[in-house]
Amino acid sequence: MSYYRIWRYWLLVVSIFIIVFGAIMALLNTTIVFAFFNAQINPVFWGPNPVALPAQAFQAWVYGAWGATVMGWGITMLFIAWFPFGRRERWAWICVIVSVAFWFLLDTSISLWFGVTINVLLNTAILILVLIPLIFTYNAMIQTQPV
Numbered sequence: 001m002s003y004y005r006i007w008r009y010w011l012l013v014v015s016i017f018i019i020v021f022g023a024i025m026a027l028l029n030t031t032i033v034f035a036f037f038n039a040q041i042n043p044v045f046w047g048p049n050p051v052a053l054p055a056q057a058f059q060a061w062v063y064g065a066w067g068a069t070v071m072g073w074g075i076t077m078l079f080i081a082w083f084p085f086g087r088r089e090r091w092a093w094i095c096v097i098v099s100v101a102f103w104f105l106l107d108t109s110i111s112l113w114f115g116v117t118i119n120v121l122l123n124t125a126i127l128i129l130v131l132i133p134l135i136f137t138y139n140a141m142i143q144t145q146p147v
Helices: 005-027 032-046 054-080 090-114 117-136 138-143
Strands: none
Touching: 005 032, 005 054, 005 117, 032 054, 032 117, 054 090, 090 117, 090 138, 117 138
């Protein structure tokens, strides 16, 4: 297996992780499966108090919509990593780096502002996992191709 192919598959696996996480967030956010995240996020907004029922309903809806969005983003990343990235199309590399940069800066800034540390940590992990293959494919995708 070629060096480039390894990093492309890495990006595919990260995309699948994002898809699965988005599906879990959308569909299982009120279950024990998502309890760890709720335990990290809820005290930031409600302190030690239990979350009121109307807030729980709103939270379930927000996580559902947010999870669906994350899942859609993961599917887009998967298709880009599979097809144009597989053909070493320069725009695919640029698309991934630009979209991830804007997502990370905005999402992480908002999470820092509100003190949602778990999201900052998750975002940072995803950023690192996406940047690794982009760093290692830079020469094949950017430096060796004409503008």
